[in-house]
Amino acid sequence: MDRATLIRRSLPYAGAAAVPAAAGTGMWLWAARGLRGPDGFPTVLAAAGGLVLALVALVAQNALFRKEGGIAALVLLLAGLAAAWVEARDSAVRGAVTDCVVVGEIRVTHHPTFGEGAPPPKTLYHHTLDCAGGHPREISAEERIAEPGGTVRIAYDPAGRMDPVPERLNTAHGSPVLPAALLVLSTALTVVALAAEGRTEERRN
Structure with missing residues (x-):
């Protein structure tokens, strides 16, 4: 297998990991920034930003992996982002x-x-x-x-x-463990489906 083919086949796997990881990290940082300290965002703006980020992640996941991972991967992605919001909120303390x-x-x-x-x-x-x-x-x-x-x-x-x-x-008790686990499961479903699709194409060829 030449280098170009290897890169081409690796890109979908990289994307399957990058979308949930980037979205989850972005959601955590946005929620923590929006809810923490006296310079945080108003509640409506913080919530609206979180919804927009979740929508962008779902659209990206659906566009890139419409077949691979299916509805279950999308549901787990959304659940992971919601958990990231809640846990980041709970990591904040009143100022x-x-x-x-x-x-x-x-x-x-x-x-x-x-x-x-x-x-x-x-x-x-x-x-x-x-x-x-x-x-x-x-x-x-x-x-x-x-x-x-x-x-x-x-x-x-x-x-x-x-x-x-x-x-x-007034203590911080949010943890990234649950959102990370949900996002990893979403990635795993997509990766498994990508691998199965790759084997199917190889048999056809």
């Missing part, structure tokens, strides 16, 4: 902290689960806050963070992109 007093009664809501495999039932405690500077005005948590009249330190995003949390919970 401001303030002292707040819980005022009024704490409102409690119950959120039941539906069906096997669904998330467990959840109880939320809604606290009205009187904070230095006036923000945030309320916080919802799965526990009572303080009784009425009590003081608590709250971490919040001045741009309103993320919900406020008690300062002790």
Whole structure:
């Protein structure tokens, strides 16, 4: 096999890896940049940019590998990009902290689960806050963070992109493992299909 033929046959495999890798990296960087710190993008702009990036990746994957990998590869690609957005968001921390007093009664809501495999039932405690500077005005948590009249330190995003949390919970916990696994699976499906198509062409020739 000459060098030109080898390069020609290798290009589709390189593309099958490059599209998910580039899209996943771009989604992570965009989401982290858009949601992190006081200089991040407004929520609408950050979300719109993420949707555009996902659409471009899906169009590129479909155009380059319409047959190879099929719908399953596209679904895994989309799932990987969505996971990258969520995990990058969770890797951000709120940029401001303030002292707040819980005022009024704490409102409690119950959120039941539906069906096997669904998330467990959840109880939320809604606290009205009187904070230095006036923000945030309320916080919802799965526990009572303080009784009425009590003081608590709250971490919040001045741009309103993320919900406020008690300062002790303002930690980064996003991980690239899940999105990377989904994107690798998408690549693997396409590569396997490319190899099968190559063997079919060789038999025809």
